[in-house]
Amino acid sequence: MKKALITGITGQDGSYLAEQLLDKGYEVHGIIRRSSTSHLDRIKGIYKGSHNLHLHYGDLSDSNSLNGIVKNVQPDECYNLAAQSDVRISFDKPEYTADITGLGVLRMLEAIRFFKPDCRFYQASSSELFGVAYETPQNEKTRMHPRSPYGVAKLFGYTTTVNYRESYGIHASNGILYNHEGERRGENFLTRKVSKAAAAIKLGKQDNLYLGNMYAKRDWGYAPDFCNAMFKMLQQDAPDDYVIATGETHTIKEFVNRAFACVDIPLQWEGEGEKEFAFDVNKGKPLVFIDPQYYRPAEVNLLMGDYSKAKKVLNWEPTVTFDKLVEIMVENDLQLLQNK
Secondary structure: EEEEEOOOOOOHHHHHHHHHHHHHOOOEEEEOOOOOOOOOOOOOHHHHHHHEEEEOOOOOOOOOHHHHHHHHHOOEEEEEOOOOOOHHHHHHHHHHHHHHHHHHHHHHHHHHHHHHOOOEEEEEEHHOOOOOOOOOOOOOOOOOOOOOHHHEEEEEEHHHHHHHHHHHHHOEEEEEOEEOOOOOOOOOOOOHHHHHHHHHHHOOOOOOOOOOOOOEEOOEEHHHHHHHHHHHHHHOOOOOOEEEEEOOEEEEEHHHHHHOOOOOEEEEEEEHHHOOOOEEOOOEEEEEOHHHOOOOOOOEOOOOEOOOOHHHHHOOOOOOOHHHHHHHHHHHEEEEEOOO
C-alpha cells in the first residue's frame, strides 16, 4: 500500500485529493494545524469512514514538526497544498504569506531531502505566477511576473521546487494550476461568495452582494479535475512542470450573471466604475454593487492557460464546463441554505 502525505488536507483541494487517493488504495496522511476550533468539515466524512486516513499536527512554519512527520510516515508521495492562499489578504499580511506560502515549500523539501529523498513531491503552484500576462494563453515557458505578495511567494516555491529537482534529484513537480472551484470552496473566495449570495438572495436570506473589479478575466475549472492532474504528475517516470487549465477565460461579471441565472434572477447592469450596479430585471431591485474596498493594489487582468503539455504527457483534460461549474456551486449552496 502506497503512502501519501498531504499538507492542506482540510482545504478544498486537499479533501478532494484525499478522497481520490483513498479510492486508489492509498494510505493517506494529512498535516493539520493545532487549533481551538475544528477545521475538519471537508474531510469528516472520510475521516470517520476510513482506517487508511491519518492526521498529524504540524505547520509549514515549523520545520521540526515537518521533519518528524516525514521521518515517521515515510511517504511515497507528498502533495504540498497548504498556503496562505487569499490573494487580497496577502497584501495585508505579506510577511506571513511569504513565510507559509514561500518558505513552507523549502521546509517541506528539506524534510524530504533528509528523511525520505525518494519521496515524490508535488508543489501547488499558481497562475498568479504570471500576473502581468506577457502572452495569452500562458504556458510553461511564459515569462513570470507576479502582481501580489501571494504570487511572489508562489514564485519562490515554484523556483525552489525546480532547484531541488535539479540539485538533489528529487522527483519534484510543479502544477501551475489556474482558478479551480467546487462545492467545497471556502466562503472567503470570490466564486463561493457569489454562488452563496445568489442562492441566499433567491431564498430571501440576503439582500445584496458587494464586489470589486468585475472585469478581471480568469480561467475557471473544476477542482476534482485538477486534483486528478496532481496525481498524474507524480505517476510519471520523470518530474516536470505543467500548466493545468481549461483554455477558456471569463470575466467575473460573467460568473455573477451565470450564478444568478441559475436561480432564475436575470441581471441588468447600469452605471460605470465604482457606481456600477446590477438589478433584478424581473423585480427592478438593485442586487449587486461595486465596493472599492475589494479592489487589489495591483490587479491581474487576464489569465488563461494552455494545457496542451498536460494533455499530451499526462493524458489529462478538464471535464466540467464553465456553465456547469457555476451551476454545481449554486445548486450546492441552495441545498446547504435550505437545510439550515
